[in-house]
Amino acid sequence: MxxxxxxxxxxxxxxxxxxxxxxxxxxxxxxxxxxxxxxxxxxxxHKLLLPGFVNAHTHSSEKWQRGIIPPLPLELWLAHLYDFAPLDTEKVYLSALGTAVETLLSGGTSVVDHLVLIPGEELETITAAVRAYREIGIRAFIAPLIQDESLTAGIPSGENERNHEPYFRSTAETLALIEEAVRQFHRPDAGVSILVAPTGIQLCSDALFTGCIELSDRYNLCRHSHLLETKAQEKLAQEKYGCSAVEHLKRLGYLGDRTSLAHCVWLNELDIEILAETQSTVVHNPLSNLRLGSGIAPILKYRQAQVNVTFGCDGASSNDSQDLLEAIKIGSILHNTTERDYQYWITPRQATEMAALGGAKGLNMADKIGSLTIGKQADLVLYDLTSLSLLPRTDPIGLLVLGRPTNAVDSVWVNGKQIVANGQVTTINVDELRQELFQRSQWNTQRQSPTVAEIEAHYRAVMGL
CATH class of the missing domain: 2.30.40.10 (Urease, subunit C, domain 1)
Known part of the structure; x- marks a missing residue:
């Protein structure tokens, strides 16, 4: 080492x-x-050295549905996803490996996996992801995705009284499950951390959030969640709480400097002040926000308010890619259209700092990773500046962020251990992974989701469509 x-x-x-x-x-x-x-x-x-980036929000197991879910807003997209979601733990293992490979080869050395759990095999699901991330050597922050309310509860009721099926697992059982996952798998010094990660206000009770706060405080865990990804969630928060979701989470005590929040598209000025005051981190997922029509998060407003912002790819069927450099590029230049004053636009250097140090801050790791600083752990990426996609020579970081780099990552080290050399992952056999992903899947273009058919009329009515 x-x-x-x-x-x-x-x-x-x-x-x-x-x-x-x-x-x-x-x-x-x-x-x-x-x-x-x-x-x-x-x-x-002829190489550029940067600190490793953080893929600060993804769902690895969605890989099995990449490219096939039709254009739908999040609430209907989720219904489609879950209708065809049955997985086995070997698929969870393979998709985690694939997510890690794509992250590493696009400059990431850490991944936050908001891991979808197989019902009845929750700990086995986490075991499979942990196995994959340990084998490949990426720094993994596994955030088991939990909820205690059924899917239809995530859609505003509007003027209708609606009853929802009870969730199959109680709040207490869910919290006990996460505590057991912490006992079994939380090994930060070995490169695997467990986060508490209720999916969001749309499918979680206050009891689940407060239980997660208690676990987070007891075991010094970071917190993760989706937050106000869609207009529907903004409406739902008003129905449930009579205030914004951000105000409600502040009252519960969920926000803080160990809390990272994915999306944050539909926030108001007071919400932004609260995020700044609580030192919470926003994880910008520009590609899935565009793919699902969720909206454009006000990232420049967050930055002006001194809110920490970093980038995520989001799941491989809401973005359909785990190319972190692509997310950084789109997540930077997209906002040139939302702010006329170009002095606020995100520069390539600022983007790389957001992706590295910003990601580290959101995981309470800024003293350990995220910059080329003596004493920090060696999570490093070496880029080949003779790569055709980085030529001719101008500004190396400008080329990396604003271009479309391909085969540009030469070497990657995590905690000083080399896991990519000469552009190839060295810790696993990627050719075998490709063959497994190919053999365990099939071409498929036509699928009809029964749950989408069941709930679409109500969704359209309540959203005024």
Whole structure:
């Protein structure tokens, strides 16, 4: 785990410099020109070194439905997803591996997996994901997706009185399940952390949120959730609480500097002030927000209010990709259309800092990862600046963020262990993974969701369509 990268390009406050980076016992030990070689020598010539990015929100097991769910808003899209969702634990394992590979080869060294659990096999589901992430070596933050209300409860009632089927697992049983997952799998020093992760206000009771707060405080866990992804959720919050979802979560005590919140599309000015005050993190998922028609999150307003913002790919059937560089690019330039004053637009350098240090802050890891800083753990990505997609030579970070880099990642280290070399993942056999994903799936273009047919009329009525 000791190595020295020689003559590598790193960014500085006012440009770039060529230097050496020394890693000892998995941590950055020195950054300076002409360092003695400690351990293995790595040739950094014509390469750019950046801290690893965080894929701060995804759902790995959705990989099995990528590319097939039709254009639908989230509430109907979810119904379609769950009608065809039956998985086995081997598929969970393979999709976690695939998510990790795509994340690593697009600059990510950490992944937050809001993991969908197989009913009746919840701990087995988590076991499968943990197995995959440990094998490949990516830093994994597993956030078992939990709820205690049924799917139809996530749609506003409007003027109709509606009864919902009770959820199959009680709140107490769900909280006990998460506590057992913490006992079995929460090993931050070994690269696997468990988060408390109620899916969101739309499908979770206050009792579930407060139970998660208690677990989070007792075990020092980070918190994760979806928040106000759609207009329907904004309406639902008013029905349930008579105030915004953000105000309600603040009253419950769920927000804080260990809390990351995916999407955050439909927030008002007071909501933004609350996020800034509580030091909560927003995870921007621009591609799924566009794919599902959810809206454009007011990211520039968050940044102006000093809210920490980072990026996520979201699940592989609401984005249909786990290309983190693509999410960073779209998540940056999309907002040039929402703000006339270009001085607020996100620069490529700001985008990479959001993706690395911003992601680390949301996971309470800013003192350990997220920047090229002596003493931090060596979660590093080396980019090949001779890659055709990064030529001709101009601004390396500009090319990386604003271009469409392909095959640009040369090497990746997590906690000082190399897991990508010469553009190839070294810890697993990716060809075998490709064959498994191919053999366990089939071409499929036509599917009719019975649940969408059942709830669509009400959804359209309550949304004024």
């Amino acid at each position: 000791n190595f020295t990268i020689k003559n590598v390009l790193i960014s500085t406050d006012d440009g770039y410099t060529t230097t050496d980076v020394q890693v000892v016992d998995g941590k950055i030990a020195a950054i300076a020109p002409h360092l003695d070689i400690v351990g293995t020598a790595v040739n950094g010539e």
